[in-house]
Structure formats: C-alpha cells, structure tokens
Amino acid sequence: MEIIFETNKNVDIVVFSTPNGMGEGTTVCDRRLTLEDAEAGFVFSYKAASAGFYTLISTVVIGEKDVAAGSKTVKIKLERRTGKGYEPELMYRWSDEIEDKMFGTEDLCNVDTNALNTPAFCGETQGHRFTTLEEVVAFLQELERQSANAHLYFLDADRSIPVVLFTKTDLSEAKDLDSALTVMRKDGHLTIMYQAQIHGNEPASGEGALAVAEILAKDEVYLEKLDVALAPCVNRYGAEHFSRFGDTHKLNLNRDGLCLRSQIVRKLHWLYGRLMPEVFIDGHELAGRVSFVEKSERGYYLNHLDDIRIICVNNLNQGRGVFADAEKILCKTIVELQRQGFRTFFYKLSCDNTTSCGYARLRNSYTFLIESNGINLGKQHFARRVLSQREAVLSILRQASDKADTICRIVKNAREQMIFMGGRDAGENRFVLKHQASQESGIDVLRPSYDFFGRPVGNPGKMDRAYNIDTCIRSRLRPAAYLLPKGVEGTTEAAEILAANGAAYYELKNGAKVRAIQYSVSEDGILIGDEQTVIFEEGAYVFPMNQEGANVIAASLEPDVDDTVESKGSFVQAGILKKTESGDYPLYRCQDMRMLRLSGKQRDN
Numbered sequence: 001m002e003i004i005f006e007t008n009k010n011v012d013i014v015v016f017s018t019p020n021g022m023g024e025g026t027t028v029c030d031r032r033l034t035l036e037d038a039e040a041g042f043v044f045s046y047k048a049a050s051a052g053f054y055t056l057i058s059t060v061v062i063g064e065k066d067v068a069a070g071s072k073t074v075k076i077k078l079e080r081r082t083g084k085g086y087e088p089e090l091m092y093r094w095s096d097e098i099e100d101k102m103f104g105t106e107d108l109c110n111v112d113t114n115a116l117n118t119p120a121f122c123g124e125t126q127g128h129r130f131t132t133l134e135e136v137v138a139f140l141q142e143l144e145r146q147s148a149n150a151h152l153y154f155l156d157a158d159r160s161i162p163v164v165l166f167t168k169t170d171l172s173e174a175k176d177l178d179s180a181l182t183v184m185r186k187d188g189h190l191t192i193m194y195q196a197q198i199h200g201n202e203p204a205s206g207e208g209a210l211a212v213a214e215i216l217a218k219d220e221v222y223l224e225k226l227d228v229a230l231a232p233c234v235n236r237y238g239a240e241h242f243s244r245f246g247d248t249h250k251l252n253l254n255r256d257g258l259c260l261r262s263q264i265v266r267k268l269h270w271l272y273g274r275l276m277p278e279v280f281i282d283g284h285e286l287a288g289r290v291s292f293v294e295k296s297e298r299g300y301y302l303n304h305l306d307d308i309r310i311i312c313v314n315n316l317n318q319g320r321g322v323f324a325d326a327e328k329i330l331c332k333t334i335v336e337l338q339r340q341g342f343r344t345f346f347y348k349l350s351c352d353n354t355t356s357c358g359y360a361r362l363r364n365s366y367t368f369l370i371e372s373n374g375i376n377l378g379k380q381h382f383a384r385r386v387l388s389q390r391e392a393v394l395s396i397l398r399q400a401s402d403k404a405d406t407i408c409r410i411v412k413n414a415r416e417q418m419i420f421m422g423g424r425d426a427g428e429n430r431f432v433l434k435h436q437a438s439q440e441s442g443i444d445v446l447r448p449s450y451d452f453f454g455r456p457v458g459n460p461g462k463m464d465r466a467y468n469i470d471t472c473i474r475s476r477l478r479p480a481a482y483l484l485p486k487g488v489e490g491t492t493e494a495a496e497i498l499a500a501n502g503a504a505y506y507e508l509k510n511g512a513k514v515r516a517i518q519y520s521v522s523e524d525g526i527l528i529g530d531e532q533t534v535i536f537e538e539g540a541y542v543f544p545m546n547q548e549g550a551n552v553i554a555a556s557l558e559p560d561v562d563d564t565v566e567s568k569g570s571f572v573q574a575g576i577l578k579k580t581e582s583g584d585y586p587l588y589r590c591q592d593m594r595m596l597r598l599s600g601k602q603r604d605n
Helices: 064-069 096-102 133-146 177-187 203-218 236-240 263-275 322-340 356-362 382-402 404-422 491-500 550-557 593-597
Strands: 002-006 012-016 025-027 032-034 043-049 055-061 071-075 090-093 150-154 162-166 190-196 226-231 279-286 293-296 299-302 308-311 344-346 366-373 430-436 443-446 463-466 471-477 481-485 506-508 512-522 525-528 532-536 540-544 584-590
Touching (some): 064 071, 133 150, 133 162, 133 203, 150 203, 162 177, 162 203, 177 226, 190 263, 190 382, 203 279, 203 366, 203 382, 226 263, 263 356, 263 491, 279 382, 308 382, 322 382, 322 404, 344 443, 344 463, 366 382, 481 491, 481 550, 491 540
Parallel strands (some): 002 071, 190 279, 279 366, 308 344
Antiparallel strands (some): 002 032, 012 043, 162 226, 293 299, 308 366, 481 540, 506 540, 512 525, 512 532
16 A cells, blocks of 8 residues: 655655554655555554654554555645744644544533633634743733632742632732731631642643633632632743753652752742642643553554543551542542543552652642643644543532531541641551552443544443552651751751741750661661660751651651652652761651650741
8 A cells, every 4th residue: 555645845754653653663755655465444653844843743544445545645734833932842643533533522511612711712823832821820810800709929029830819708908928828728718729730741731720710710609618729830941841841950840849959849838838728639631642552463552542530649648538538539520521521530540759749648638630631732632631621620629619528627637647646656657658559449430442543442331440559568667756967968958848848847956865766778778776875966957746747757758768769759869868978877766755845946837
C-alpha cells in the first residue's frame, strides 16, 4: 500500500511503526511511503515538523476502503506558532476516527456545554496558545466586580499568583489577604483550598479552575456551608514557557513540598497554614499518549481511553477516619462523571510526601488529585478536558457541602489526635516510611478497550480494578521530639524550612544536656544508636511531636523515608543535613518529652 502525504513545502516527515511516535522512525522522501502487507486496522504514526510551526505527532489507521484502493492520502496542515509564550512546541493527535468519535461534547449528559465562558473559549483564537496570566487576572477581576462573594488577592508582590476567596462572609473591611483569611476563618464554614496548574504544561487544569470560579461567583448554593480559596494558575513561569517546571533550573514545584526550594511553594504552604483547609483539591493533566496504548497478536489497540482520573490516597500516617470518608466522596464522584459520559478511572497511587497532595495528607486534609487527559495535546478536545475538570470539582464541592459538619469533625479529631499521641509515651505510635497496596481488595470500574476506529475491542463491559494503599512495609517509632544541634551545617536551614512548613520548635541554651539518640549511617543503611547524654555546646532546635505538624516533621527529618527516595524529600535525602566525618548525622531523637519541657521557649510559627 502506498501512503501519500499532502502538506506544505519544507515539512520534514518521519514515520513510526508504533501509533504514538515511539521507537525508531523512517524519514519520508518525496512525500510517499510504501507499506508492505498493510491490512485494515493497521496503525502507524508520523511526526511532521517545520520551522516556526507546531510539531505534530499523529496516528493513522488503515481502513478497508484504503486497502481496496491500494493507497491512502494523509493530509497534514501544520499551524504556525505565535511565538508569544503560553503555547507548546509539540502536539500529539490520535487518529481522525478517534478524535471525531470519542472526544466531542455532544455525547455528554446533564453537562452544560455552553457555559464555558473562560478566556480560552471567549477570546481571540491564537493557534494553540493558552490563557495568559493577564487574561486570568482580568477574568477574575470581572468575577469580583459581578459578585459580592468573590474577593481577588495575590500571594506575591509581583501579582503573579492570584487567589480568589469565595465566601458569603463580609470581607469588605479586610485590607489584605492575611486579614481576609483571619475574618473568613471565624465563620465556622468548611474550608476548601483548590489549586491548579502547578505544572505549566497542563492548561486544562487551570482553565477548569476558572470555569469553577465562574460558577462559585454566580451560584451561592455552594457557599452556604463552604469557603473556597481558589488559586487557578500557581506557576506563571511554567505556563508562559509551557513547561512542567517552575524555573530555569528545572525545579518540579510538585516535588518541593518538604524542602521548599521555591518561593511559590512556600507561599502556597503559607496559604495552607492560614486556611488549614479540611479539603484540598489539586488540578493536573496526564499524558495518555504512552499509557493508553497496548499491543496484542492482532496489533495495537487502546487498552483504555480515559478522559479523567481522580484519586485520594490512603496515607497510613493520617488520622483515623480521614481517608475512609474521603474515599466515599471519590467513588461517588467517579460514578457521577461516568453517568455524565466521561470515561473515568482512578489515578495511580503515590505516597510521596513532597507533592502538594502528599503535604495536605500529612496535615490531615481530605485530599483529591484530579488529572484530565491532556499533556502534549495542544487544544485537541480542550472543551471536553475542561468540562471534565469542572464537573469533577463541582461533584466534590457538592458532596463536601452536604456533609460539611461530618468532614469538619473528622478532620478536627484527626488533627487533635496527632497532638494527643505526640504527647504520650511512644508505645506503638509509628511513622510509616514505606507504603504499599496489597491488592487484596479493590474497586471495579467500567473501562472498555478500543481500536483506532473508536470501536470497542473485546468485552464492551470490561471492568478494571483499582486498589489503594493499605499496607505498611516499613515504619519507625515516633520519638517524643527531634533535635537539631546548632552550629552544624544545615541545621539552621532545616529548622527554618520546618518553621515555614508549619512546625513549631523550642530552642535549648548553650551547653544543654539531654538524653538522646543520634542517627548514623552504615553499609546497611540508617542506624539508630543507643541513648546517651548529649551535650549541645551551642544549643539546639527541638521539634516536639505533640503538635499538628508532627507528620511533616517526621517526613522531613527521618533520613530514610522510602516513599520519597526518588524525589529526595527528607532533609538527608536532599543533602540539607549531611553526614559528618564520623558517619553520624546532625540529627537526634529524644524519647522523653519531660526533659524538653524544662528548657527553651516554644517559637510561635
């Protein structure tokens, strides 16, 4: 069979035997390519590139008419880049048959598809350029003008991180964000923190947040029992450069939750600490280009074609009841989305404490991660992606409103339990270092497979099973307190980071003596030595564990947290606390809280 490519001049075309541009490619000469023994259903992909244009990777499927004709014409129309930022360089597109059949909005039920009035759908179309920060701010300013319940502030002096407080509480006397939060927190409502687009190349998450903002500004029903702090675009650098990262050093802001290298994450955690939200929502997008594709003896197919995935993860360090109740909201949200016509599944599991959701879990919020299918898609089926984000968040908000009193009680009890257990003899109060899913029980969700014509493959009622974390692989007894000696490299920085992350600490005076245990290292890993009397010549920072932020302290100071090995989350893994020449770390644990209460003054953080 002959493949004929119709396109402009100066377009380089490379063809791949896979449907997603993976593997080795073959350069096309003279716009023609011969496929040997190609049958109906055969799939390949091509990459088309030309200077000044978006690079396109697209899937092509051979139909029966193509086989009968002995040839297939593939028309390629590259679009010119604007060069103004907020746009990708490369885009992926499924086959025309998949795009036309599976990613419209006409098949959605009980979804107001005409209510997308955010900048991406109302402004001037500029290729695949997405909403700019200036457009975000102008949109939010208009909402604030129209609604007495919307109040726009900024987290930074550069006004690059907008945050809107949606509340029926009167904030007219509040002079700034800090004072507005003080007033709002007194109304007794359930508080929700909703952030989006911490990865700049995931634009539907930010646009979805704007769509939610418009509804919150117009519909007071959501605010009868809720206060919502919404930050729709927290990574200006990433959005403008269309990058996953937050700066030129390729810092992943969503792996900076413990070490706080970024001022953006510091400000977000300041907001979290001022809000202490019972519910935390984080909007993202995922890349289906690789994960959706499978191969059988009959060729390539799409094992699933998810529009959106959602998850709340069972971190075993959370207080009683938080995950169990959050999971009910998660499952109902998935059911509601599927009834609306969105192909929905659970997102992959992670107990990485360095992510935004990981941090919120450590502090006992109901935590929901929302991921629409959109990385590297440009504006392909952008409306469906934004609608899936909007409807997922609205489902969570409705359920949170319906059970606001229950959520507030469970979270309050979990946080008080953290304080109570930290002030008791250690007993079996342990911090989990490594989590795992046993896969003994799970939840079945409808998840059909498809060919590249959009037709079901195999059983159209195929169910996939999702599991959650339920097993502790490794843990360590929580101490009464951690101690960082002053005058040693890294300890002052560590204390400052922990304080910025909401932890309170004491300071011991020069020459203080404490019965404590030092962490050291050997070929077999971290060692915890014997208890001995330690003289802190220059004093010490002491972080008692009878406080709400105890999980954050343990996740940061336990040197060998398996859950954060890849992201280098603990201060030892990150190199903030370094091994000394003797093989020890400048880090101690104390088992007897009574010794520490006699010395020092607690810092109010």
